[in-house]
Amino acid sequence: MPEMPATPAVCPSLMSADPLRLGEQVSALLDAGARVFHVDVMDGWFVPNLMLGTETTRGVAGLARPRGGRVDVHLMVESPREAIGWYAPHADMISVHVEADPHPHQLLSEIREAGCLAGLAINPGTPVEMVLPLVERLDYVNCMGVNPGFSGQSFIPETLGRLGALRDLLPPRVAVQVDGGIGPANIADARAFGADLLVSASAIFGADDPVASYADLAERVASA
Secondary structure (H helix, E strand, O other): OOOOOOOEEEEEEEHHEEEEEEEHHHHHHHHOOOOOEEEEEEEOOOOOOEEOOOHHHHHHHHHHHOOOEEEEEEEOOOOHHHHHHHHHHHHOOOEEOOOOOOOOHHHHHHHHHHHOOOOOOOOOOOOOOHHHHHHHOOOOOEEEEEOOOOOOOOOOOOOHHHHHHHHOOOOOOOEEEOOOOOOOOOOOHHOOOOOOOOEEOOHHHHOOHHHHHHHHHHHHHOOO
């Protein structure tokens, strides 16, 4: 099983990348120091959107892994058990939603058995205490800062308190990830409240210069 990435880390979310320049953008971000690339998988059922497939994940892994990078797959799907098998060969980390399946213990075990770090994602309306019965099977918790489905949404302010609560509840070995609405205005606060892995999509890829935007976010996190 891979080791947890060095934290804190800004994780570019590829849902906002230019699909015609994906390889170029990933390579440029690797040059800038990015080492965790977040791949959002949506099935059009669990969330009202559809993206990213196994071939995209394979391509990103082929670029990132030889340079020490990791592929973090976030399964926003109605049937995560089947999807774990599809994505595990090209993923280092996989998170599943506690809201998507009544048997999260089994899902987390299957992720680890597939050779990946196991993460649990929780929507903004899900109590953070839901993670407690699953701690021994967890490597990280993905705390959503927006309702999942689309990039460019505004960060839900109450997420900061949820990050702090998770950091207090979880043992140090379990990383806290924040995903959704993260940008220059709030990334330092998210780090201060306990986030170890800070996922950013449109703040990076929606900028004129994604590499400069990534570097600015990374600097803000390092100074927090």
